[in-house]
Amino acid sequence: MNDVIKLLTSHRSVRKFEARELPEGLLETLIKAGQAAATSSHIQAYSVIRVKNPSSLEKLVELTGGQPYVASCSEFLVFCADMKRPLEAAARTGEDVVSGMTEQLLVATVDVSLMAQNVVIAAESEGLGICYIGGIRNNPQAVSELLELPKHVYPVFGMCIGYPAHEPDIKPRLPVDAVLKVDSYRDDETQVAAFDSTMHAYYQSRKGGNKDANWSQNLTPLFNQKLRPHMRDFLIEKGFTMK
Amino acid sequence: MNDVIKLLTSHRSVRKFEARELPEGLLETLIKAGQAAATSSHIQAYSVIRVKNPSSLEKLVELTGGQPYVASCSEFLVFCADMKRPLEAAARTGEDVVSGMTEQLLVATVDVSLMAQNVVIAAESEGLGICYIGGIRNNPQAVSELLELPKHVYPVFGMCIGYPAHEPDIKPRLPVDAVLKVDSYRDDETQVAAFDSTMHAYYQSRKGGNKDANWSQNLTPLFNQKLRPHMRDFLIEKGFTMK
Structure with missing residues (x-):
């Protein structure tokens, strides 16, 4: 078993984090690693909201069902399926565009998931731990208002990233x-x-x-x-x- | 940039493969690495169909829109969102179960995507190349009949795996x-x-x-x-x- 496969198979969700920031530039490196994942027809139908504002983080703890690590991790990200960007890009070429297809929901949901999983692997390769937060879908409307998510963008899951303070x-x-x-x-x-x-x-x-x-x-x-x-x-x- | 992040950022889709089989046991290792990905509430809502039958592969070339590498790669996999297994497991505990929720479609689609992306990283770490085949959704009903996919299971994408015969x-x-x-x-x-x-x-x-x-x-x-x-x-x- 090579080292990458060892890394993949050693995954566990981390829910306690050290009070420690990521080194300058690492988050951008993780997101770039995420973007390198395959994307359907190169559509890149995703956006990631990095939540820094402490009051937004406290609100997100509550909206995701009282998960305190949403506020205590080093970086809390909200991964969104984003069909707004490609729809508008296509529309700017002067064509009438079609939105709302079930196929588009699937494409965007898959695209953001592949991207996020690459972020996870990159993060874990740097000694970080992560936890996906499906609870972002507990109150998606309130999350959308808080993060000002426009039409054709929906929050699929959150992610806590930080240095593990336990060994699950x-x-x-x-x-x-x-x-x-x-x-x-x-x-x-x-x-x-x-x-x-x-x-x-x-x-x-x-x-x-x-x-x-x-x-x-x-x-x-x-x-x-x-x-x-x-x-x-x-x-x-x-x-x-x-x- | 560490070696894992280098690997992640060097991804490109491969569509020409050497006529060469994977070593014994490697595919199972890749799938296990896939299964190690995070899964919503541990639901593991996925199944993977490994297509070996040559006539099925030829049929899949046609059903995915004439992509010859579907048959010429070393392993062609169909990644399915699978809510049948967890629904039936929950029902066997004696409870009435609810199916068909939009939330369940999302959970299963995300689950299989995270799992598949881990398979990709594991494969690429072994020198393999891959290509996702969204064309599996061109004719999902025919694909389902060919692979005998039951209710609550749907084919999300295919994946070609093999040793690259070009350098895109x-x-x-x-x-x-x-x-x-x-x-x-x-x-x-x-x-x-x-x-x-x-x-x-x-x-x-x-x-x-x-x-x-x-x-x-x-x-x-x-x-x-x-x-x-x-x-x-x-x-x-x-x-x-x-x-």
């Missing part, structure tokens, strides 16, 4: 043969059952406190209710009308 | 200060104008043949028509009903 365990993943299938889809119920045992054992022995649960049980609260039911109307209001 | 130029990216904004969104029309000049110069001088175009002009055909207008109905039919 690496969480197990599904067996590779559940995820990787040959030539056609096949069910993976057997592998999931095995993984439920793996996760139960992990939760019993992990450093951060044991709990009596497995993977399937942990997923249940995500699906036995309508999680973030506002996303549809929010996206439509933002011009991602899913035509 | 690295394509420029938007200026970092267009993408990275502080505290609030601001327009980047000036930076886009500068980038149009950068891209015009790039197209005039690149190895692969010059063309008289800039970034905005290249984007126009993506927006002056309804690109992949079938995606909405296809997703709904697949159980991603965008509620």
Whole structure:
């Protein structure tokens, strides 16, 4: 296993950070590394808001569901799918442009995700730790107002970056043969059952406190209710009308 | 700049591959590196179909718009957003589950993208080249039938992996200060104008043949028509009903 693959497989989310700034210029280097990721038709449908204002950070702690590391990390970034820039660039060539296609929502969501993951790898290669903040979608309208996000731009996730002040365990993943299938889809119920045992054992022995649960049980609260039911109307209001 | 960041910033899409297989076990290592990426609430909402069957590969060349490297690369993978596995796992705990939420479409699309980008970095760290194939969404219904993708699973993109048989130029990216904004969104029309000049110069001088175009002009055909207008109905039919 080469050093890059070792780095990739040593990822864990970091939620406690040293009170320490990034060296001058490093954040820009990380973002450039992010931009080097593949982008659909070179569209680069993303913008990143670096939140520095302390009152905005405090507000974001609250809007993301009370995650204090949003304000205590060294850099808090909001990754946005941005169709405004390419739509306007295309329109400036004098053509009528079409917005709101479902395909455009997918392209922008994938584009910003690939870019963000490169930022993560670059950050971790510099000894930094990160945590994605999906909670940015808890109150996307309020986040959009706070960060003045215009139409055709939506906040996909946040990211905390900083120097780790703890060493969380690496969480197990599904067996590779559940995820990787040959030539056609096949069910993976057997592998999931095995993984439920793996996760139960992990939760019993992990450093951060044991709990009596497995993977399937942990997923249940995500699906036995309508999680973030506002996303549809929010996206439509933002011009991602899913035509 | 450390070696990992050098690797990240040297990415370019590869579309010509040596007729050479990956060493035994490497693909599994790449997928495991992919799985190590962050995943929303540990949901791991992805499956990857490794297409080995030569007649399926030929069919996929056609379905993705006639891209021959889909069949001539060493490994062709179809990355799928997979909500079937977590939905069924949650249902097996005895609860009624909710599917089709827009939020679930986003979570699964982000999850598979983060995972895929880790696969890319792992592959490139081993001297491999890759090309994402968004053309998998040209005919997603036919792709789904070919790969027997069930409900709650949709093909997001393909990926060609293999040993590069050419050395494409690295394509420029938007200026970092267009993408990275502080505290609030601001327009980047000036930076886009500068980038149009950068891209015009790039197209005039690149190895692969010059063309008289800039970034905005290249984007126009993506927006002056309804690109992949079938995606909405296809997703709904697949159980991603965008509620």
